[in-house]
Amino acid sequence: MANHHRLQKGFEVLKKSGIRITPQRLAILEYMATAESHPTVGEIYKDLQGVLPSLTTATIYSNLKCFKKYNLINELSFGEVCSRFEWTTSFHYHIRCEFCGKIVDFYYPKLMEVEEFANIRTGFNVSHHFFEVKGICPKCQ
Numbered sequence: 001m002a003n004h005h006r007l008q009k010g011f012e013v014l015k016k017s018g019i020r021i022t023p024q025r026l027a028i029l030e031y032m033a034t035a036e037s038h039p040t041v042g043e044i045y046k047d048l049q050g051v052l053p054s055l056t057t058a059t060i061y062s063n064l065k066c067f068k069k070y071n072l073i074n075e076l077s078f079g080e081v082c083s084r085f086e087w088t089t090s091f092h093y094h095i096r097c098e099f100c101g102k103i104v105d106f107y108y109p110k111l112m113e114v115e116e117f118a119n120i121r122t123g124f125n126v127s128h129h130f131f132e133v134k135g136i137c138p139k140c141q
Helices: 002-016 023-034 041-048 055-067 111-122
Strands: 073-076 084-087 094-098 103-106 133-134
Touching: 002 023, 023 041, 023 055, 023 073, 023 084, 055 073
Parallel strands: 094 133
Antiparallel strands: 073 084, 094 103
């Protein structure tokens, strides 16, 4: 049900913003709203090319940038060549397996104190922080 709510929210945000809902845009939006992983453009292309043979990686990338502009998705780099994308939810952190690359979300509210501490110590107006945990997932152990 949460995935349907995500898709509906995304559809409404784009519609209110005057963004035309093309079949490609709708397919990518639905894919992201239901994604259990943090896919790359290449993974999205591979999964959707059977449904939309005319779809290109450039179309996927431009639509993801559009969704990002309207805060529907987050772009995650993890220091990799290819960015990964996820549906925007409440703030959380990621742990990534060093062998298979699997990414799992987790939330630890005490880490938010680091922003306040950084602000006090440096005088910076802190906008956000990035924290990544690496390890070996249970499947790879």
